[in-house]
Amino acid sequence: MAKFVPPVSPLAPKTVPVLPPIDGVTLATAEAGIRYKGRTDVLAVGLAEGTTVAGVFTRSKCPSAPVDWCRANLAGGRARALVVNSGNANAFTGKKGREAVALTAKIAAKAAGCRQSEVFLASTGVIGEPLDATKYDAVLDGTFAAGKADGWLDAAKAIMTTDTFPKVATATASLGGVTVTINGMAKGAGMIAPDMATMLSFVFTDAPIDAPALQALLSKGVKTTFNTVTVDSDTSTSDTLMLFATGAAAARGAPRIAEAADRRLAGFRKALQAVLADLAEQVARDGEGARKLVHVVVKGAVSNASAFRVAKSIADSPLVKTAIAGEDANWGRVVMAVGKAGEPAERDRLSISFGDIRVAHEGERDPAYDEAAASAVMKKDVITVTADLGLGRGTARVMTCDLTKDYVAINGDYRS
Amino acid sequence: MAKFVPPVSPLAPKTVPVLPPIDGVTLATAEAGIRYKGRTDVLAVGLAEGTTVAGVFTRSKCPSAPVDWCRANLAGGRARALVVNSGNANAFTGKKGREAVALTAKIAAKAAGCRQSEVFLASTGVIGEPLDATKYDAVLDGTFAAGKADGWLDAAKAIMTTDTFPKVATATASLGGVTVTINGMAKGAGMIAPDMATMLSFVFTDAPIDAPALQALLSKGVKTTFNTVTVDSDTSTSDTLMLFATGAAAARGAPRIAEAADRRLAGFRKALQAVLADLAEQVARDGEGARKLVHVVVKGAVSNASAFRVAKSIADSPLVKTAIAGEDANWGRVVMAVGKAGEPAERDRLSISFGDIRVAHEGERDPAYDEAAASAVMKKDVITVTADLGLGRGTARVMTCDLTKDYVAINGDYRS
Numbered sequence: 001m002a003k004f005v006p007p008v009s010p011l012a013p014k015t016v017p018v019l020p021p022i023d024g025v026t027l028a029t030a031e032a033g034i035r036y037k038g039r040t041d042v043l044a045v046g047l048a049e050g051t052t053v054a055g056v057f058t059r060s061k062c063p064s065a066p067v068d069w070c071r072a073n074l075a076g077g078r079a080r081a082l083v084v085n086s087g088n089a090n091a092f093t094g095k096k097g098r099e100a101v102a103l104t105a106k107i108a109a110k111a112a113g114c115r116q117s118e119v120f121l122a123s124t125g126v127i128g129e130p131l132d133a134t135k136y137d138a139v140l141d142g143t144f145a146a147g148k149a150d151g152w153l154d155a156a157k158a159i160m161t162t163d164t165f166p167k168v169a170t171a172t173a174s175l176g177g178v179t180v181t182i183n184g185m186a187k188g189a190g191m192i193a194p195d196m197a198t199m200l201s202f203v204f205t206d207a208p209i210d211a212p213a214l215q216a217l218l219s220k221g222v223k224t225t226f227n228t229v230t231v232d233s234d235t236s237t238s239d240t241l242m243l244f245a246t247g248a249a250a251a252r253g254a255p256r257i258a259e260a261a262d263r264r265l266a267g268f269r270k271a272l273q274a275v276l277a278d279l280a281e282q283v284a285r286d287g288e289g290a291r292k293l294v295h296v297v298v299k300g301a302v303s304n305a306s307a308f309r310v311a312k313s314i315a316d317s318p319l320v321k322t323a324i325a326g327e328d329a330n331w332g333r334v335v336m337a338v339g340k341a342g343e344p345a346e347r348d349r350l351s352i353s354f355g356d357i358r359v360a361h362e363g364e365r366d367p368a369y370d371e372a373a374a375s376a377v378m379k380k381d382v383i384t385v386t387a388d389l390g391l392g393r394g395t396a397r398v399m400t401c402d403l404t405k406d407y408v409a410i411n412g413d414y415r416s
Numbered sequence: 417m418a419k420f421v422p423p424v425s426p427l428a429p430k431t432v433p434v435l436p437p438i439d440g441v442t443l444a445t446a447e448a449g450i451r452y453k454g455r456t457d458v459l460a461v462g463l464a465e466g467t468t469v470a471g472v473f474t475r476s477k478c479p480s481a482p483v484d485w486c487r488a489n490l491a492g493g494r495a496r497a498l499v500v501n502s503g504n505a506n507a508f509t510g511k512k513g514r515e516a517v518a519l520t521a522k523i524a525a526k527a528a529g530c531r532q533s534e535v536f537l538a539s540t541g542v543i544g545e546p547l548d549a550t551k552y553d554a555v556l557d558g559t560f561a562a563g564k565a566d567g568w569l570d571a572a573k574a575i576m577t578t579d580t581f582p583k584v585a586t587a588t589a590s591l592g593g594v595t596v597t598i599n600g601m602a603k604g605a606g607m608i609a610p611d612m613a614t615m616l617s618f619v620f621t622d623a624p625i626d627a628p629a630l631q632a633l634l635s636k637g638v639k640t641t642f643n644t645v646t647v648d649s650d651t652s653t654s655d656t657l658m659l660f661a662t663g664a665a666a667a668r669g670a671p672r673i674a675e676a677a678d679r680r681l682a683g684f685r686k687a688l689q690a691v692l693a694d695l696a697e698q699v700a701r702d703g704e705g706a707r708k709l710v711h712v713v714v715k716g717a718v719s720n721a722s723a724f725r726v727a728k729s730i731a732d733s734p735l736v737k738t739a740i741a742g743e744d745a746n747w748g749r750v751v752m753a754v755g756k757a758g759e760p761a762e763r764d765r766l767s768i769s770f771g772d773i774r775v776a777h778e779g780e781r782d783p784a785y786d787e788a789a790a791s792a793v794m795k796k797d798v799i800t801v802t803a804d805l806g807l808g809r810g811t812a813r814v815m816t817c818d819l820t821k822d823y824v825a826i827n828g829d830y831r832s
């Protein structure tokens with residue numbers, strides 16, 4: 001079977017922001033030839049002394065070797081180097097995987113002039129293939145020293161696998177009257193589901209924030225951003241989201257923050273949410289084979305948690321997703337997905353809308369339902385499906401994409 | 417978009433059994449024109465006086481009007497008529513749906529000469545469209561009287577929707593030295609997941625078994641048959657499996673059975689299991705767009721329940737299913753699906769096989785792994801995926817099919 005190469009997603013953002021430098025962060029990419037030929041596949045990020053770090057990882061019971069490594073190092077709260085490769089996930093590689101991680105960290109610590117406990121690693125790509133870490137020897141030596149303050153888009157490109165476009169986002173905030181910057185990048189297109197930090201994403205700031213506070217901000221931030229995205233309900237063994245704070249803005253007078261509850265963080269928290277939300281939406285927009293971005297909104301549930309489970313059931317339903325791919329306002333399948341979620345729901349109180357068009361109300365087809373108007377909504381690139389359960393005040397939002405033949409084509413011949 | 421008409425599943429059974437008559441059961445089909453043109457869309461089954469009945473239904477929180485009707489009538493334990501239509505599920509049709517069911521039951525009771533509480537109804541097809549039950553007036557009158565003891569295959573055809581072949585099965589058993597017969601039919605190809613009685617299936621026997629015992633047999637029987645099938649993880653609002661026992665074999669000396677634990681049921685139980693398993697497998701073989709039948713076997717889990725959840729996670733994973741469609745022995749995706757199930761699993765104890773080929777063992781690729789041998793297994797029509805968690809003695813089996821572009825084609829333009 002010939003490998004199917006998908007075109008750039010029609011849902012890709014029309015403009016890409018230019019990310020400004022962040023004091024204390026240097027970027028370098030390299031071609032290690034781990035799996036891909038003729039493209040960069042390694043990203044090496046140098047981080048200034050004093051950089052704090054936070055992370056959230058896959059909840060898979062079979063995490064990759066780099067995830068295990070990062071979890072262990074996170075306890076120290078300090079980071080000096082981040083090394084990411086694409087093409088090989090170093091997952092389910094057993095003892096060889098642990099050895100590859102240890103060797104990579106050793107090479108990186110030497111190259112960056114830091115302790116191994118300050119090195120963070122991430123890998124993405126095929127599962128189960130041994131990763132030859134000796135390839136890092138040639139590429140990492142001198143790489144950190146040669147790192148530049150710009151080149152964020154190149155960095156995002158180096159970590160892509162089945163992504164059809166690089167994903168970056170930026171925002172600024174005022175911290176004690178000083179402007180701080182947040183830059184982020186992400187990769188991910190398939191094997192994506194909520195309930196973890198989805199795929200690989202790395203966010204950097206010059207704000208001086210202690211590690212425990214940074215962790216609290218990040219753990220809260222993913223709940224309404226990355227954890228609300230599902231492409232195919234499949235959870236990667238490698239999902240990693242890390243937030244690095246160099247603290248360089250302290251030199252410009254930004255106050256050091258020790259507590260996540262500090263009121264001076266209001267603006268930073270909002271900016272961080274914006275960056276995380278932007279990156280998460282880009283992941284959904286690059287869902288494998290996606291032609292439509294779908295917002296699923298559930299209202300009137302008995303609780304927010306119940307609403308989330310119903311929203312996830314709708315967003316993960318292959319029948320709902322194929323109907324949207326077919327531009328078919330098939331609300332019967334939404335009823336089905338509500339019904340199978342196992343959450344409190346009463347048929348005779350349920351209302352369903354596509355965009356502004358309410359198609360079903362109180363247990364039957366809306367008397368005012370207009371098929372032509374509904375069809376017009378279904379032709380759009382971005383579609384909101386709303387289910388109002390009519391029981392309580394619980395609400396939730398989940399983002400997903402449609403399920404197309406290209407999803408099957410992309411995944412029916414990935415490894416071979 | 418032109419409607420995609422799939423070819424007959426390549427996994428369809430090569431031979432179809434001829435079902436013998438069952439004393440007390442008469443079959444008739446009709447063209448009511450409910451949705452389809454030029455084909456039968458109504459099945460009317462007459463049942464002799466004294467027929468007992470058992471049923472299991474969808475666990476959807478939004479069940480169809482006919483499911484509500486059957487659940488209510490099941491308490492009486494007696495059946496004289498079964499009316500099934502295809503083309504319209506009469507689901508999420510609110511008050512109109514309840515009225516349609518009431519009118520259908522009234523017409524059927526009059527035509528069959530029985531009480532409405534002895535009428536059972538099932539509908540399958542599009543959700544949310546009002547069902548015009550007045551169409552039954554013309555077709556049911558005289559239909560029960562004209563019913564025949566044969567024509568089981570025609571009966572199975574009348575209840576098909578996106579099925580590509582009719583599904584029937586038969587078996588005999590000895591009950592107190594007297595041969596009794598079990599005949600069954602099923603329909604279902606998509607919107608299929610375990611944890612309920614999948615899709616529509618009707619099973620008939622001449623064995624004299626009281627309703628409570630019949631119900632116990634059926635409820636136990638689905639656990640290892642229909643409830644282990646998943647095509648797309650989507651649960652229908654209409655799923656119905658009913659078992660009717662006319663008791664006519666009593667005239668030939670078969671003993672009347674009051675308790676499911678009665679030892680004389682041993683042979684009957686086995687034959688019933690065989691019929692249910694046969695029908696359930698046929699449903700998986702007709703999974704929408706299916707090219708491969710997939711048996712997922714999980715061993716070594718901490719419990720059978722845990723094994724089942726892991727098996728379901730593997731069987732429902734779009735990435736596992738597309739890999740199988742692509743004939744790719746991509747065991748990394750099986751690892752992913754084990755990991756996301758949320759059940760106890762240890763990467764370093766996990767073994768994964770495709771057919772006889774063990775591809776992964778104790779946390780890494782099996783040293784003896786032979787890609788060519790694995791590829792040969794993947795080319796087969798029927799593939800067994802085995803995950804041995806290496807933790808305990810829990811086992812489970814789930815049946816599914818691959819996920820192909822045809823699944824998307826079939827479901828991307830079903831309703832329009």
